[in-house]
Amino acid sequence: MRRQYTLFGWHLSYFTGKALCYLRYKQVDFRLKPVNLLTLTWTIKKKTGAAVMPVLRSPQGEWIQDTSVIIDRIEALIPDNPVIPATPVQAFASRMLEAWGDEWWVPIAMHTRWNYPENYALFEHDAGKALLPWAPTFLQKKAAAKPARFLRSMLPYVGIVPEQYDRMNRWTVKMLDALDAHFSATPFLLGERPSLGDFSLVGTMYGHLGRDPWPKRELIEPRKHLSAWLERMKNPAPHSTGALLPNDGIPRTLDPVFYSVFHEFVPMVEAVAENTARYAAKHGLNQKLPRRVGQVTTTMAGEPFTRGALPYMVWMLQRALDTYHAMNAADQANVRQWLSGYGAAHVLELDLPRVNRVALNVSVEKLPSNFLEQAA
Structure with a gap:
């Protein structure tokens, strides 16, 4: 075999x-x-x-x-057809898009799945059949109910509470409209082939928004360019020979996306990092932290948005900053100049705790210098 x-x-x-x-x-x-x-x-x-x-x-x-x-x-x-661009601005932007796609969209995906009952039949069928493939239907349904209860219990921890539904819905519509407009002009996020950000963004689109009956019908299918991108992402190999935008370019049609990355997502991670450092200072370095260390408030759709603080987000943003710090001075200058256009050059100066991944958790290897100074 x-x-x-x-x-x-x-x-x-x-x-x-x-x-x-x-x-x-x-x-x-x-x-x-x-x-x-x-x-x-x-x-x-x-x-x-x-x-x-x-x-x-x-x-x-x-x-x-x-x-x-x-x-x-x-x-x-397999270095052929890399998903990390070779040029500095696109490489850094890709890492930031990966962190944003992996972490920021989770509440949207869970909200559009669990707050619309018509979605449950598909979850029950797929989860039950997977968990107990040889069991009768009634046992499969019982098996699916357990993860469903657990996932529903997690909704408040990621900010899915009734008083925040409206701003989540408004943010989702605005962002999907922006993405639809972008994909009307560009096949993928950074050009004619997918890069890392596309694969991160497709996480929420493939299994949740683009597959669950309610968001698929109400949010994805009416946006034909976004729908077409999702279909390309399901079978992306034929697009592997396409070119990214020349001259290390980032399309201006992604301005709404990067506004969210730098002015919604990054401030949230900064707050999570502060909680993470405080917890590690109290309980010790190099120990696995809980999945959640309190809660933080950021903004979504111009309004406060409160959710649980997951230290794992720090590891994701750390990956992007490590990409920047590994660049030569000229490439770093290009990244800084690009960020300045979004009023976001400060992202490069973030003083985060240094963390290591431990399965779904992290441990803190080193506290940030500003935290140590405050403690002194």
């Missing part, structure tokens, strides 16, 4: 969509295997430290968890 990669996940999973589209783009020899109850709660947890999906098992038997790590690994093994 030919040895190949195995991607363990569900089509309805936020991050499985990201990994699935990426592996198709890179033309990796893999199969998608739905995660059953035993694999999820025993095998994956034993191999990676968390009961989570997706997970990629290599032909050599390595279990790779986290889509960012999966992409890093495959990019190193």
Whole structure:
């Protein structure tokens, strides 16, 4: 039997969509295997430290968890058609888009799934069949109910509370309209082929907004250019030879996106980083932090938006800043100049705690200098 990669996940999973589209783009020899109850709660947890999906098992038997790590690994093994642009501004922008797509859109995806009851039948069918593939339907429904209850219980922790529904809805419509307008002029975020930001953004579109009945009908299908992009992302390999925008360009049609990245998402991560540093200072460095350390308030659609503080966001933003710090001086100057156009050059000076990923959590390796000065 030919040895190949195995991607363990569900089509309805936020991050499985990201990994699935990426592996198709890179033309990796893999199969998608739905995660059953035993694999999820025993095998994956034993191999990676968390009961989570997706997970990629290599032909050599390595279990790779986290889509960012999966992409890093495959990019190193298969350098053809890279998803990280070679030029500095596009490379940094791609990393920022990955963090934004992975973290900022989670409340939108969960809100549009769990607050519209017509979506539940699809979740129940897919999750139940995956968890207990050989069981009768009534047992599959019981199996699906458990993760459904857990996910619903998480809604308040990511900011999905009734008093915030309206601003979430307004933000979603505004952003989807902006993306639809962008894709009317450009096939992918940065040109004629997908890059890292596309694969991160498709996470929320593939399994949630573009698949659940309510958001698919009400939000995605009426926007024909966004819908066409999503279809391209489901089978992206034919677009691998396309060119990114010349001269390290970033299209101005993405201005609303980068406004959200720099003036909504980044301030949220700054607040999360402060909570993270405070927790680590109290409980010690190099220890796994909880998934949530209090709550933070940022803005969404011009209004306050409060949600749980997930230290994992710090690791995602850290990846983007590491990309910048690895550049030579001339490339750094280009990135700084581009950020200045958004009033966001301060992003490069962020003094975050240095964190290490521990499955779905992080540990703090080093406290930020400004925090140490305040403590002194």
